[in-house]
Amino acid sequence: MTTLTATPALLAYERLAPVYDRFTADYDHAGWVDGLLRLARAHGLRGSRVLDLGCGTGKSFAPLLDGGYEVWACDISPAMVARARMRAGRAGMDPERVLVADMRELPELGAFDLVTCLDDAVNYLLSPADLAAAFASVARALAPQGVYVFDVNSLATYRAGFAARASFERPLAAAVCRGETQGAIDPGALCVAAIEITGRSGRRRVSRHVQRHHPPHTIRHALTSAGLACRAVLGQSTGAVLHDDADEDVHTKLVYVASHAG
Secondary structure, three states: OOOOOOOHHHHHHHHHHHHHHHHOOOOOHHHHHHHHHHHHHHOOOOOOEEEEEOOOOOOOOHHHHHOOOEEEEEEOOHHHHHHHHHHHHHOOOOHHHEEEOOOOOOOOOOOEEEEEEOOOHHHHOOOHHHHHHHHHHHHHHEEEEEEEEEEEEOHHHHHHHOEOOOEEEEHHHOEEEEEOEOOOOOOOOEEEEEEEEEOOOOOEEEEEEEEEOOOHHHHHHHHHHOOEEEEEEEEEEOOOEEEOOOOOOOOOEEEEEEEEOO
C-alpha cells in the first residue's frame, strides 16, 4: 500500500473533492484534451497506452477513454480517486486502473505511449528536488518513443489569481477564491490561494492551494536531469487555445511537450 505524506496538495484536494466537478463545470475538458492529443501526435505519438497523472475526478481522462485509448490514472488525493473510479466504471474502464499515487514515486505499471499531467498539477511540486523526482518517475514510465505532455501556470495567472488582493467567486460551487501571496510575484515565486467552499448543509471549509511558479529554464533543467528533452513549449489562453509563441505575461498556461533525449 502507498504511504502518502500529507503535502499541501493532498490536503487541498481532500477538501475540494466534494465540489470539484461543480467547481470546474465550465471547463471544456473534451476540447482541451483533443487539442493536446493533436499536439502529441505532431510530436510522434503513435501508441494508445496512456498514463494520466494528477487525474482528479477523472475529467481529464474521460475524453481519452472516449477516443479509444487504454488509460491508467493516478492522483495523490484518495477522495479525488474515489470519484475518478466511479467515472471510470461508468465509462467501462476497470476502476482498479485508477490509483492513489504520488507522481514523484509512481508504481511500476509498464511503459506508456503518452503520459499527461494537466491542470497545473506540476505547480504543486514545490522544490527543485520534487520537480526532478517527478520527471524522473515519468521517464521510467515513458515508452522509448513515448510523449509527455503537461502544463504549468504562467506568471499572468499567479498575478491575477494568487496575489493578496485577488478574489473571485464560483457561484455554481458556492465558492470564493482569494489570493494570499504576500509581496511581488516574480519568476519562481511560491504562491498561495484559498478556496472557501460552502456545502449543501451550509458548512464552510477552506481548501488552501500552495503552488510554485516554475520558469521555463527550471523546467528544461529538470527535464534534462531526468533524461528527457523538451520538444516544444506553447502558450495557452482562455478556452484552451494553444499558441506557438508562449508568453508568461499574456497566456494563462504554458504547455510542454517532452520525450526521451537522444
